[in-house]
Amino acid sequence: MFIKDEVKYRYNYHISPKQGWLNDPNGLCWFKGKYHVFFQSNPFANQPGKSYWGHVSSENLLDWQEEDFALRPDQDYDCDGCYSGSAIELNDKLFLMYTGHQNLSDSYKESQCLAFSEDGINFQKVSNNPVIENPPEDNTNRFRDPKIWKNEKNIYAVIGGESKENRGQVNLYRMGETFDNWQYQRKLAIAQKKDGIMWECPDYFEIEGDTFLIVSPKGMQDAGINGFASVYLQGDFGFNQTLEGYELNLIDLGQDFYAPQTFWDPIEKRRIMFAWFGMPGLQEQELKKQVGALTLPRVVKNKNGKLLFAPLPELQQLRTDEKALLPFDTIEDYSEIRMTPLNRHSNFLLRITSKIEGSSYQISYQDQKIEISFFDSLRNVRQSQKIDKVSELRLFLDSGLTELFINDGQHTFTNKCELIGTLVIEISGQLQVKAYTLRKGIQ
Ligand code: FRU
Numbered sequence: 001m002f003i004k005d006e007v008k009y010r011y012n013y014h015i016s017p018k019q020g021w022l023n024d025p026n027g028l029c030w031f032k033g034k035y036h037v038f039f040q041s042n043p044f045a046n047q048p049g050k051s052y053w054g055h056v057s058s059e060n061l062l063d064w065q066e067e068d069f070a071l072r073p074d075q076d077y078d079c080d081g082c083y084s085g086s087a088i089e090l091n092d093k094l095f096l097m098y099t100g101h102q103n104l105s106d107s108y109k110e111s112q113c114l115a116f117s118e119d120g121i122n123f124q125k126v127s128n129n130p131v132i133e134n135p136p137e138d139n140t141n142r143f144r145d146p147k148i149w150k151n152e153k154n155i156y157a158v159i160g161g162e163s164k165e166n167r168g169q170v171n172l173y174r175m176g177e178t179f180d181n182w183q184y185q186r187k188l189a190i191a192q193k194k195d196g197i198m199w200e201c202p203d204y205f206e207i208e209g210d211t212f213l214i215v216s217p218k219g220m221q222d223a224g225i226n227g228f229a230s231v232y233l234q235g236d237f238g239f240n241q242t243l244e245g246y247e248l249n250l251i252d253l254g255q256d257f258y259a260p261q262t263f264w265d266p267i268e269k270r271r272i273m274f275a276w277f278g279m280p281g282l283q284e285q286e287l288k289k290q291v292g293a294l295t296l297p298r299v300v301k302n303k304n305g306k307l308l309f310a311p312l313p314e315l316q317q318l319r320t321d322e323k324a325l326l327p328f329d330t331i332e333d334y335s336e337i338r339m340t341p342l343n344r345h346s347n348f349l350l351r352i353t354s355k356i357e358g359s360s361y362q363i364s365y366q367d368q369k370i371e372i373s374f375f376d377s378l379r380n381v382r383q384s385q386k387i388d389k390v391s392e393l394r395l396f397l398d399s400g401l402t403e404l405f406i407n408d409g410q411h412t413f414t415n416k417c418e419l420i421g422t423l424v425i426e427i428s429g430q431l432q433v434k435a436y437t438l439r440k441g442i443q
Contacts (some may be wrong), residue, residue, distance in 0.1 A: 010294050011398045012334040013318055013441035014277065014293040015039070015064055017054050021046050022292030023283075024201060025274040026053055027087035028069070028263035030118045031094045035061055035265075037274060038070055038096070039294060040084060046291060051081035057120070061297050062441050070096065070115070070123045077102055077111055077130050084113075084145040086261065087121075088155070094120050095179065097157060099144035100130055108388075110135075110143045112159065112180060131180045133237065138164055145172070145201045146421055147261070153157055158188055158202040162391055167191040168199030168217050189213055189233060189243040195361070196220040196227070201259045204237070204269055207271060207302040211237050214251070216259050218280075225255050226281040251309065253385055254404075254414035255279060255370075263298055271300040273309060277401060277414060286378055286416070295414055296396060308410030311394060319436035329425045331435045333400075337425070339393040340432045341365070346390075348429030350396075356421035361402060365429075367389055370406065376418040386412055395422070398438075415417065 016022060020043040027038035028122040034057045042049035056064040066285030071082040078100030093116045100113045111130030115123040135143035142162040149156055155175035163169050168191035173182045191199060196217025201399070203214040216230045221230035231248040243312035251260060260275035277293040298309040320338065331337070333354070341348060348366040359376030369385040387406065396403040397419055427433055 003299065010291070010404065011226075011293050011401060013062070013199040013438055014398050014401055015056055016291055016293040017041055018066065019046075019090065020044060020291075021048055022054065022294070023276050023278065023280075024084045024259035025261050025276060025294050026072070026084050027096050028050060028261050028272070028274060029089070029094065029311055030263070030266055030281070031057045031087070031089055034120065035046040035060055036087065036094075037064070037085070037294065038121055039276075041069070044068070050079075051083055051101070053096070055083055055121075060317075062312060062318060067121055070117075071078055074103075075100070075125060077109075079111060080108070082113075083110070084259065086147045086157075088148045088150065089262075090155075090179065091420040096123060097131075097146045099146065101144070102144075107141060110141060112143075112146050112157070112182070120413045126180065131171065132159075132182045133312075135159075135161060136184045136261040137431055139169065139171060139426060140166075142198045146173075147201075147203045149204070152278065154281070155386070156185075156204075157182070158204045158213075160198065160202045162198045162199065163190060166197045167193060168215065169373040170199055170202045170204075170213065174214070176210060186199070187242040188237050188267040189215075189235075189246060191217065192244075195248060196223075196229075197366050201230075201261065203260070205262060205264075205271060205294045205300075207300065207307075209333055210234055210302055210305055212307065213237065213243075214260060214262070225279050228258060228410055230258055230260050230275065232307055234307075240290075252305075252412045252414050253383060253419075254402075254412070255383070256282065256416045257295065257412075257414040260295075267292075272312065273298045273300050277416070293401060296327045298409060298412070301409065308400060308409040309405075309412050311396070311403075311405050318438040318441060320439050321437050322434055325427060325433040325435050329426045329427075329435075331397075331423050331425060333423055334438050335397050335418055335423075336436045337397070338434045338436070339363075339395070341390050342430040344389045344391070346430035348431040349427070350431065350433065352419055354419045354421055354425075355424065359418040359420075361415075361417050361419055362397070363404070368412075372404065372413050372415070374402075374415060374417040375415060379417065381415070383413060383415075387411065396438075420440050
């Protein structure tokens with residue numbers, strides 16, 4: 001079945017499937033000379049279904065080659081979806097650890113499974129799946145999204161879950177002598193009541209001596225969008241303790257950002273993050289208009305215990321031309337706009353309108369507050385954030401996707417807005433603005 005024509009907008013340099021539905025990024029890694037990005041995919045319809053693992057690969061994180069599906073829901077234990085997971089290189093092979101989702105008559109079962117590949121393209125599920133059949137006793141059947149990693153001594157996985165009191169929690173496992181032998185260790189963190197009934201897509205890593213846990217809570221009382229958010233916690237997860245007193249930091253301030261995953265780039269020695277450029281519940285409402293996409297790769301940096309999510313430096317290589325924008329100008333809908341305020345107290349305003357769709361997107365900075373407001377046939381949104389000093393803003397536009405990076409990733413806003421066709425730009429205030437047309441990246 002080929003359903004491409006159902007979708008109105010295609011993207012130029014964001015990873016998106018040729019057809020069908022996309023959600024979480026999975027299995028991010030570098031293996032035998034290439035970067036690999038997998039993603040949750042339903043190839044048969046532009047709506048959630050039984051998840052496959054879609055797959056793209058790249059030598060430079062810019063030009064992506066579409067590969068065959070890595071995982072298909074074709075076994076008893078994953079017949080209703082090969083849910084999210086991650087990748088690790090072991091003994092020269094690439095292993096994918098994922099959740100097998102199986103519907104039962106009145107409930108469902110989630111167990112953890114492995115598949116491996118010699119070449120990073122063709123995968124085979126191990127014969128003794130599921131390698132973790134049941135959740136720990138104090139976890140409900142919501143038990144998914146293993147993120148696997150190794151330190152000098154051991155291989156670990158964090159697995160998202162829900163406590164019997166309906167609080168999100170992260171389960172820590174350690175691999176034994178063989179890859180099908182896993183031992184439950186303890187909880188890494190447990191949610192306070194308001195912080196969600198289920199913590200999906202956990203990720204755990206260290207940067208410059210500090211340890212961080214990323215989770216995507218579901219059913220979070222304080223989160224703006226349908227109770228979903230993606231947050232990070234910084235803390236000491238060691239010494240056999242469970243982190244209880246914690247501070248949640250929102251990763252992105254936009255409304256189309258969920259289920260991020262990071263990986264260590266052994267070539268450039270940095271941690272890179274991709275996320276689903278979408279949100280459960282929101283993306284479903286716009287199915288006929290826009291297909292799913294992943295965000296651009298972002299470099300995760302630690303600044304005094306706070307994380308920054310900066311645009312990957314190589315994205316500059318997508319630029320094909322450069323022009324200084326006049327107060328009233330036009331650009332293509334696949335461009336980057338770079339704004340530099342003339343001094344730290346400059347107030348400014350930049351407004352973008354799409355002639356075709358009649359939609360608009362505006363950034364204003366006044367009294368040390370940044371405000372993003374946008375409007376189209378599906379949205380009328382206003383977002384704001386106090387920021388003492390704005391030194392640089394970079395806005396990436398790609399046929400209806402907008403990604404705004406402020407101060408090299410100190411704050412980011414990831415939003416969909418139908419900015420399609422030639423875009424009209426209006427600028428006021430003390431602001432220097434350059435625009436770059438960006439070349440195609442995805443095959
Ligand atoms: C997050 C999520 C994961 C799950 C996957 C299924 O968006 O719900 O917890 O593995 O999507 O597609």
